[in-house]
Amino acid sequence: MDAAVNTVNYNERFITKVVKEISSKFNFNVIQQRVLNDVLYKCTQNVEIIALEKEEGDFLTYIDIYANSMRLEGLAPGTIRNKCYSLKELNRYLEKDINKISVADLKMYILHKQSNCKQSTLNTIITTIKAFFSFLCDEGYIETNPSRKLKKVKEEKRLRKSLSDVTLEQVRLACNNKRDRALIEFAYSSGLRVSELAKLDIKDLDFSSNKLSVVGKGNKERNVMFSDIAKFYIKQYLDERTDNDPALFVSVKKPYKRIGKRAIEKRFTKIKDLLNMKELYPHLLRHTFATKLASTADITVVQKLLGHTNINTTMLYAEVNDDKVNYQYKASKL
Structure with a gap:
C-alpha cells in the first residue's frame, strides 16, 4: 500500500475519532456533525497525519469511519444504526484483526446466523457485510476484500399479505376516535411508511389536489396522493382539534x-387486539394499498407511489391475481 493511501487513511481516522468524541461530549446532532466533519477536512487538507505507532486493524474504528461516510451520503439514521449493529455483531463473533479476516471466517459467521434468521434477514446481513468490506477496500483501508466471493442465499419468493375488503372495513369501524379513523384512512390511501406518517405536518397536505410531497428512505423525495375519503376524515379530525401543534397526527390527550412511530404502531396493536386479529401493523396497510392499486394500475405507477428504487421490490407487494392475468393476456390480442 503506498504512502499516499496511508496518509488519507490516518487523516480520515483522525477526523472520524475527533467528530465522534466531540459529538458525544456536546451532544451534536447529525447536521452539526457534518459541519464539524467538513471543517476538519478543510483544516487537514494540506496536512499529513501519521501514526507514531503501528495501529492494528480496529474493527470498531472502521465501523465508525463507514458510518461517517454513510451520514455524508445522506442515509437515514435508522438505516445507519441497523447496519452498524450488524457489523458490531460480526466483530463480536470473529474477534479478529480486520486485516486477517478471511472469506472462510465470513462464511462461518453466515452459517452461525442461518440457524436463527429468515432468509431475507440473512441476505440483508450479507449485503451489509459486502458493502462494508467493499468500502474499506475501495478506500484503501484493507488490501483485499474477503467478502468478494460471498453469495446471497436463495430466497423463497412470497407475495406480501394484504387485508381483505371486509377486514379493512372492520378495522375502520374499530376506531373509537376521529384521529384513529383519519390515521387508518390516510395510511391506507397514501401507502406511506409509518416513519413518513409520523413526520407529516398539516401544511404538507394540499387538499385542493389531494397530494403531498414526502421525503422517504435514502432522503428521496416523492409525490404521494390520498383519497377523497381520507380527506373527509382528515378534515373532520382537524376541525375538532384545539391545539396549535403543526403535526398532522397528535395525541388525543x-x-x-x-x-411518533412507536405510538402509531401501538394504536394498530390496540385495534388488532380489539378485533382479535392475528396481525395488524402500519406496513400491512401499505401492502394492502399496493395490492389494491396493482389490480388496476401499471406496476411502475405503484413503484413510483411507494418510492421503490427497484421494481422487483414492488412486485413483492403487489399480488397479481389470475383474473387480471387472463384479462391482460386476452387484451393483448396475441
Whole structure:
C-alpha cells in the first residue's frame, strides 16, 4: 500500500475519532456533525497525519469511519444504526484483526446466523457485510476484500399479505376516535411508511389536489396522493382539534403533541387486539394499498407511489391475481 493511501487513511481516522468524541461530549446532532466533519477536512487538507505507532486493524474504528461516510451520503439514521449493529455483531463473533479476516471466517459467521434468521434477514446481513468490506477496500483501508466471493442465499419468493375488503372495513369501524379513523384512512390511501406518517405536518397536505410531497428512505423525495375519503376524515379530525401543534397526527390527550412511530404502531396493536386479529401493523396497510392499486394500475405507477428504487421490490407487494392475468393476456390480442 503506498504512502499516499496511508496518509488519507490516518487523516480520515483522525477526523472520524475527533467528530465522534466531540459529538458525544456536546451532544451534536447529525447536521452539526457534518459541519464539524467538513471543517476538519478543510483544516487537514494540506496536512499529513501519521501514526507514531503501528495501529492494528480496529474493527470498531472502521465501523465508525463507514458510518461517517454513510451520514455524508445522506442515509437515514435508522438505516445507519441497523447496519452498524450488524457489523458490531460480526466483530463480536470473529474477534479478529480486520486485516486477517478471511472469506472462510465470513462464511462461518453466515452459517452461525442461518440457524436463527429468515432468509431475507440473512441476505440483508450479507449485503451489509459486502458493502462494508467493499468500502474499506475501495478506500484503501484493507488490501483485499474477503467478502468478494460471498453469495446471497436463495430466497423463497412470497407475495406480501394484504387485508381483505371486509377486514379493512372492520378495522375502520374499530376506531373509537376521529384521529384513529383519519390515521387508518390516510395510511391506507397514501401507502406511506409509518416513519413518513409520523413526520407529516398539516401544511404538507394540499387538499385542493389531494397530494403531498414526502421525503422517504435514502432522503428521496416523492409525490404521494390520498383519497377523497381520507380527506373527509382528515378534515373532520382537524376541525375538532384545539391545539396549535403543526403535526398532522397528535395525541388525543393533553398536551396534544406529535405522535411518533412507536405510538402509531401501538394504536394498530390496540385495534388488532380489539378485533382479535392475528396481525395488524402500519406496513400491512401499505401492502394492502399496493395490492389494491396493482389490480388496476401499471406496476411502475405503484413503484413510483411507494418510492421503490427497484421494481422487483414492488412486485413483492403487489399480488397479481389470475383474473387480471387472463384479462391482460386476452387484451393483448396475441
